[in-house]
Each structure stands twice: as structure tokens, then as C-alpha cells.
Amino acid sequence: MAKPLRVFLLAAICVSTPCSGRTADLRFEPASAYLGSFSTLNPLESAVSPAKVSVRIQADRPWRLEVRLREPLRRTDDRLALPTTRVWNSPAASAPSFTLEPRVIMSGPGTRGSAETLEWRDLAKAVEAYLELADPPGTYQGTLMGRLLDSSGAPLTGQVSMSIQFDVARWVEIVDDDVPEFSVAVGDETIDSESPMAAVRLISNTSWTLFISGDPARPPHKTAALAPGTLTACAPIDGAGGWRLLKSGCAPLGAEPVALITGEAPPPFSVSNQEIPIVVRYRTAQSVPAGAYGSAVRFIAKIGVPP
Numbered sequence: 001m002a003k004p005l006r007v008f009l010l011a012a013i014c015v016s017t018p019c020s021g022r023t024a025d026l027r028f029e030p031a032s033a034y035l036g037s038f039s040t041l042n043p044l045e046s047a048v049s050p051a052k053v054s055v056r057i058q059a060d061r062p063w064r065l066e067v068r069l070r071e072p073l074r075r076t077d078d079r080l081a082l083p084t085t086r087v088w089n090s091p092a093a094s095a096p097s098f099t100l101e102p103r104v105i106m107s108g109p110g111t112r113g114s115a116e117t118l119e120w121r122d123l124a125k126a127v128e129a130y131l132e133l134a135d136p137p138g139t140y141q142g143t144l145m146g147r148l149l150d151s152s153g154a155p156l157t158g159q160v161s162m163s164i165q166f167d168v169a170r171w172v173e174i175v176d177d178d179v180p181e182f183s184v185a186v187g188d189e190t191i192d193s194e195s196p197m198a199a200v201r202l203i204s205n206t207s208w209t210l211f212i213s214g215d216p217a218r219p220p221h222k223t224a225a226l227a228p229g230t231l232t233a234c235a236p237i238d239g240a241g242g243w244r245l246l247k248s249g250c251a252p253l254g255a256e257p258v259a260l261i262t263g264e265a266p267p268p269f270s271v272s273n274q275e276i277p278i279v280v281r282y283r284t285a286q287s288v289p290a291g292a293y294g295s296a297v298r299f300i301a302k303i304g305v306p307p
Helices: none
Strands: 005-008 013-016 024-029 032-038 053-059 063-069 087-089 103-108 127-131 138-149 160-168 172-174 182-186 192-194 198-204 208-215 231-234 243-245 250-252 258-263 272-283 291-303
Touching: 024 138, 024 160, 053 063, 053 138, 172 291, 198 208, 198 291, 208 231, 208 272, 250 258, 258 272
Parallel strands: 013 053, 032 160
Antiparallel strands: 005 127, 024 053, 063 103, 063 138, 087 127, 138 160, 172 198, 182 291, 192 272, 198 272, 208 258, 208 291, 231 250, 231 272, 243 258
């Protein structure tokens, strides 16, 4: 099972305190940021966007920066919300907690006529969201709220906001890297034979299509090769777990991948785990010498279903 994936909601942020004519001011610049696309299956394949965001603070007295999410992170197309327990709010002076409540995450002495710059990591690690393997794919959006407080907790500024957006990537993966090779035992005068059944297992967070291809010139176990078109791979039945056969559920084994089965997207916050039985059938109009014949079989899982 994949470990939870952290998304820095204040990614790539630095803080500066330029001097201006106002007593206290807080700004997020720009007012929106895209954080990247994250894979909950393979975090190293995530495309993290180096958002260039500045939090500009101007205060002539000691200040504390308070931040919170205005509401849960929601998917943009259907407003599906990630659980609020995924938001990691880590105030500087107390134990971390999973909450949407406002928390003070840093403070400063206040300056006049000078500027102060802090590393973005000081803020990036203060408010994070944790993604899990079963989180539904899509584009998520939230609003980060912030304000300055004085040392007694009284507001120095009103609330300012920054819109944040990121994607949870769709994925499908064949779990068994070593798919068994298929071999058909043919006796004298036999024109129809079938291999023992094997299973192909895959997991996904979205709809998918399973393709199959073969290479009759590379049969297993150093057996004699059969001419192209004499071997057919089949999934004998529709799956009760949300997958269905395309056409007859059989595909001739050739060099080009052929779509064999499609699967539905799982319900939100779940992972589709499918085990698909496959057999290889041999059929010919004329008899061949008795022996074991086969083909090197390759399965490819792709995101989405054919139109």
C-alpha cells in the first residue's frame, strides 16, 4: 500500500516585510497558485509545479500570521470534498493537528524602514494536505485565508485569501509484472485446444482498458511457433466487479495490441482491484503435429475506455 502523499498548500512561498506608509498590511501575490499534479500510486511520478508565491507582510509592531482553509478541499467538477482530517495544520508552538481551525504559524518583531525575507519552507510545512491511494482523481481547489494579529491576538489586518489548485492524477497498473506465458497442448488430429486459465490482476482509481498482444515467433518453453492468427486470447466471462468484455471477449494474438476488456471507475475513496481470468485458445482448420504450442503474451493497461 502506498504511503500518504503530502501536498504543500503553501508551496514555494517566501515572506518579505517591505516598508510602506500603512501600519499593517498582508498580501498574497499572486492571488492564486497551481501546485501540480500528484500521483497517489507513484508519488515520484508527480509533476509538482514550482508555484512562485509571495506573502508580503508590513507591520510596525510585533505580528503573528494566522492561516486557515476556508472550507474543505473540493473537486471542481462535482464539489466532492477530501476529508478534513487530511489537512495538517502545524502551529509553531504547539502539537500538530488535523483541522481547518485557524492557527498561528509564524511571528515576527515588526520593522520600519527595512525588509525581512524568510524561506518558503517555513510556511510550506505549516499547512499541508495528505493524499491517500484511494483518493478520487480530478482537479481540487481550496481557498487559503490569512490575517495578521498583534501580540495580544487582536487583528492587525482583515482576512486576505489565495486560491490554490492541484490535480490528483488518474492511474491504472497491472500488479503482476510477471504475467504467465500460455502454452496449448495439441494432440494428434486435434484442431481445437485451450490453455490452462491464468489470472491478470490490476488496480486503478479510474476507468481503464486492458489490451493484449502476442508474438507467435517467440513461443514459451522453446516450442515451435504457430502462424499468426491461430492463437486467440479470451476472457471467458464478464466480471462481477465492474469490468466487461469487448466484442466477443476474444482477441487474436498478434504484434499490435488489441482492446480486450474495459473496466469502470471505482466509487470515490476506493480502489478497483480486479482479477481477470484469461485463456489462450488454439484453433485451426487442419491438424498439426502433436506437441506444446504457445505465444509470448503481453498485457497493457491504459486509462479510459474506447469511444
